[in-house]
Amino acid sequence: MGEARVAVLDAIRARRSVRKYRDESLNDEDLRAILEAGRWAPSGLNNQPWRFAVVRDTKVKDEIAEQTRYGEIIRGAPVIIAVFMDNEVSYDRVKDCQSIGACLQNMWLAVHALGLGGVWIGEILKNKDKVADILTAPETYELMAILAVGYPQHRKQKSHRKSVSELIFKEL
Numbered sequence: 001m002g003e004a005r006v007a008v009l010d011a012i013r014a015r016r017s018v019r020k021y022r023d024e025s026l027n028d029e030d031l032r033a034i035l036e037a038g039r040w041a042p043s044g045l046n047n048q049p050w051r052f053a054v055v056r057d058t059k060v061k062d063e064i065a066e067q068t069r070y071g072e073i074i075r076g077a078p079v080i081i082a083v084f085m086d087n088e089v090s091y092d093r094v095k096d097c098q099s100i101g102a103c104l105q106n107m108w109l110a111v112h113a114l115g116l117g118g119v120w121i122g123e124i125l126k127n128k129d130k131v132a133d134i135l136t137a138p139e140t141y142e143l144m145a146i147l148a149v150g151y152p153q154h155r156k157q158k159s160h161r162k163s164v165s166e167l168i169f170k171e172l
């Protein structure tokens, strides 16, 4: 129990956005573990509104890459996971978006825990309908983000955060 507690907290702290990958494909077991972590995310009413498109195919990946200025990341990643919300099962847009965020974070932490690296690409949402078309997603599916995943070229990424005292606006 103690170890699990440390592992989760360490993963939360150490996970970084990884945007450059080695030219190595991802094994099915790791991919499955990432999707499994997403599957177990919490959701309002347990409605599980997330749907995934897993893309390894170079041609399709290239097409999707055209839809964002972060295309280089997508082209360089051995696999991308496009995360959609199924509006048909959505019951409250804010809560469903929050659930999808939890799903993405679960998968991102799983990526880190497996020794892989990834980045959440939101900029592509400006072309979410085009991406849905490329992936022939059902009418009710709406793109929420793309998670690019691969083996990190390096782990020197740095990031920073506001201090907790800047975040607490009131403590009574």
Ligand SMILES: Cc1cc2nc3c(=O)[nH]c(=O)nc-3n(C[C@H](O)[C@H](O)[C@H](O)COP(=O)(O)O)c2cc1C
Binding pocket: 015, 016, 017, 018, 019, 070, 119, 120, 121, 122, 123, 124, 157, 158, 159, 160
């Ligand atoms: C909602 C969201 C959208 C993001 N969109 C992009 C993106 O389009 N391109 C990108 O390179 N990084 C994107 N990121 C990654 C952020 O830039 C990154 O998480 C932030 O700078 C903190 O760095 P860290 O992840 O290494 O801690 C996104 C992250 C989130 C949560």
